[in-house]
Amino acid sequence: MIQPSSFSNSLDKIVANCQLNLKWAVYSKDHLAVSGAKTLVQQWGIFTRHSRRCWAYVVGNCPHIEVRKFIVTENLYEEEAQEGHSHFDLLVKMGKAVGLGREQIDAAKPLPTTVVSLHAWETLTKNRSWYEGLAAKAVLERTNDRNCGNFSALEAERWMRQLKLSPEDVEFWLLHDSVDQIHGGGSFAFLEKYLWTEAEKEAALRAAEESMMAWKIYLDGICDASAGSNPSMELRYGTA
Numbered sequence: 627m628i629q630p631s632s633f634s635n636s637l638d639k640i641v642a643n644c645q646l647n648l649k650w651a652v653y654s655k656d657h658l659a660v661s662g663a664k665t666l667v668q669q670w671g672i673f674t675r676h677s678r679r680c681w682a683y684v685v686g687n688c689p690h691i692e693v694r695k696f697i698v699t700e701n702l703y704e705e706e707a708q709e710g711h712s713h714f715d716l717l718v719k720m721g722k723a724v725g726l727g728r729e730q731i732d733a734a735k736p737l738p739t740t741v742v743s744l745h746a747w748e749t750l751t752k753n754r755s756w757y758e759g760l761a762a763k764a765v766l767e768r769t770n771d772r773n774c775g776n777f778s779a780l781e782a783e784r785w786m787r788q789l790k791l792s793p794e795d796v797e798f799w800l801l802h803d804s805v806d807q808i809h810g811g812g813s814f815a816f817l818e819k820y821l822w823t824e825a826e827k828e829a830a831l832r833a834a835e836e837s838m839m840a841w842k843i844y845l846d847g848i849c850d851a852s853a854g855s856n857p858s859m860e861l862r863y864g865t866a
Contacts, residue, residue, distance in 0.1 A: 631818060633817070633818060633821075633827055633831075634814050634817075634818060636831055637761065637764070637765060637768070637814060637817075637830075637831065637834050638768060638771065638773060638774050640765060640831070640834050640835050640838055641765050641768045641769055641771070641774040641775065641834075641838060642773065642774045642775060644775075644838040644839075644841060644842055645769060645774060645775030645777065646775075647842065648842060648845050648846065648849075649845065649846045649849035649850070649853075650666075650845040650846065650848055650849040651775075651777070651780070651845075652849075653849045653852060653853045654780075654781060654784050654785075655780075655784060656788075657853060658784055658785065658788045658789065659852070659853075660724050660725060660789060661852060662848075662849075662852030662853060663724045663785065663789060664721070664724055664725065664726055664730075665848055665851050665852045666848050666852070667717060667720060667721040667724065667726060667731060668721070668726070668730065668731055668734035669734065669736065669737060669740050669844075669847075669848050670717060671714065671717055671718070671721070671731045671732070671734055672734060672736050672740055672744070673740070673743075673744070673844065674713055674714050674717060675714065676744050676747070676748070677747075677763075677766075678702060679748070680747050680748060680750075680751040680752075680759070680763060681697055681701045681702055681751070681763060682702070683748070683751040683752040683759060684697060684751050684756055684759040684760050684763060685697050685698060685702075687751075687752075687755065687756040687759060688756035688760070689756070690756075690816070690820060692816070693756070693760070693816045693820070696812055696813075696816065697760075700812065701763075713798065713801070713802075716797050716798040716801060717731070717798050718731055719795070719797065719798070720785075720791075720795060720796055720797070720798045720799075723789075723791050723792075723795035723796075724789060724791075737847045737848065737851055738847070739843050739844060739846065739847025739848075739850075740844055740847060740848075742840075742843055743840040743841070743843050743844035743847075746836060746837070746839070746840035746843075747762065747763075747837065747840055750762035750833050750836060750837055750840075751763065754829075754833060755826075755829065757817060757820065757821055757826060757829070757830050758829050758830055758832075758833035759833070760813055760816065760817060760830075761813075761817060761830035761831070761833045761834045761837070762833045762834060762836065762837035763813065763837070764813035764814055764817070764834075765834045765837050765838055765841075766837060766841060767813070768814075769841070770802055771811075778799045778800070778802035779799070779800075781796075781799045782796045782799035782800050785799065817830060
């Protein structure tokens with residue numbers, strides 16, 4: 627087995643450290659309510675549609691054909707083009723399971739924290755080098771790695787346990803748990819292959835850090851909108 631390099635380990639450490647301090651992870655562990663689930667689905671729908679744009683920016687900036695092919699195949703076609711089975715379609719199905727209509731997801735208004743996060747991700751992928759953009763996007767997928775927070779697998783369990791949903795209802799979470807192992811790991815492999823200088827690696831690591839800052843702002847905002855109105859709910863970090 628090929629062992630991860632210190633560079634890949636550094637990227638994973640950035641992800642893992644951020645995941646330890648997410649308000650949403652604490653909220654969803656034992657306090658998840660239908661209203662909070664609805665808020666997350668609506669905000670995640672905005673994020674999912676915006677994410678395709680960010681991946682397209684990385685493709686447009688990247689000079690390496692094998693990297694472009696990987697992104698187009700795994701992050702654009704696989705997630706977007708399969709009729710009735712795109713990631714957004716699966717999110718809509720999960721939204722319907724908690725009582726949302728398609729139009730409520732399509733027309734959802736972004737929270738201020740969502741707006742700020744989307745601007746950060748757009749800047750990281752559009753206005754930076756291709757490898758900074760790739761690092762910024764790859765770490766978001768590594769949030770589902772077993773050693774980096776296991777985000778989607780935990781959410782699937784929590785939504786089924788607390789909201790009484792079925793595995794089919796939460797297919798959105800279960801799919802991300804499996805495919806993002808490929809997406810994130812594949813992106814890391816290309817960063818390993820094409821980043822030759824310490825300056826490039828440092829820039830990629832910084833982009834990864836900024837992306838995870840945006841991830842925390844994004845999810846903390848959803849948590850605040852979901853649970854902040856309940857003064858009796860005490861959410862402690864580091865216990866998710």
